[in-house]
Amino acid sequence: MNTDKLSARLASVSNYVPKGARLADIGSDHAYLPCYLAKNEGLPFAIAGEVAKGPFQLAERNVLAEGLAGVISVRLGDGLEVIQPGEVDCITIAGMGGALIANILENGKDKLTSVKRLVLQPNISAISIRKWFIENNWELIDEEILEEDGKIYEILIGEKGDPNKPYKKNLDMGLLVGPFLLQKQDKTFKKKWTAEINNWQRIYEALEGASQSPETNEKKLEMIAKIKLVEEALKNENS
Structure with a gap:
């Protein structure tokens, strides 16, 4: 995987980032996702946030090597504290546990006022994110499930709206397995x-x-x- 070819998991995440979005990729690791989108989809602005020094330096190095320092701002900090209010309209968080992702959103709620879309890829416990959406008036608008290297991943896309809309029949079932995934049953x-x-x-x-x-x-x-x-x-x- 590099900035030209993403893993299947990150490629799926990238598909849900709207054209022309101002993106914050939290836990950006090597900044592969924002670099890829800046090079291939004309992403105008991105923040690559990283809490750990090592990955932060790797992300910085990648952004400089790609000549994207004018587009991607690499920042060291915990969760959404790397974002100023109003700076971005789309946030991606991939490759963490669902409970941790929900926690990051909860702790950075004041940064979400200008955000139109959340694209979240939990490694486990997607239910934590679905519950957070309902409690905070985010509507789950789509989901995807995929397998890569023997691991199964879910991707959840949220926008502000009616949080109960996707859960037509059984709320408990929908929260656990995902209402859109339940319909598709692949x-x-x-x-x-x-x-x-x-x-x-x-x-x-x-x-x-x-x-x-x-x-x-x-x-x-x-x-x-x-x-x-x-x-x-x-x-x-x-x-």
Whole structure:
């Protein structure tokens, strides 16, 4: 992967960045995404934010090597603190846990007033982002699921709007598996959730064999509820 050819995961993220957007890529790592968009899609302005010194220096080096210092501002800082209010209208955050992404958005809420779109790629716990959207009046407008190098990733796109709109029937199911992904039900979706069910069943069996306590019983009930919900989702193919 480099600034000319993105990984499948980042290429999918890049597809949801609107033409002409002023972008902040948080946790930008090598600044591959903003460099790629600046070179290939004419991105007018981007901030590459990085909290760790090493990746920040790598991003800086890449931006200079590509001759993009006039377009991409590489900044060291935690989450959205690298953005000034009103500076950007699109934010991408890719390659972190969903709970961490939701936390970054929560802590930087004052920076989101001018932002029209969020493109988020959690490695785990996409549900944390869907819940944050609902609590903060962001509408989930699309989702994608893809597999790369044996790992499955979800991409969530949010805009300001009606946060309940995508969840027509079962809110719990939609929050867990994704309302758009539930409708599409492609083979990656089925693979992910079949593996999750198997994993939860293993946990349940291990709990069955453990000494019983209120905590164990609660955990067992949680596993059963999740298994039922996802089995129903996979059956719901035509809904």
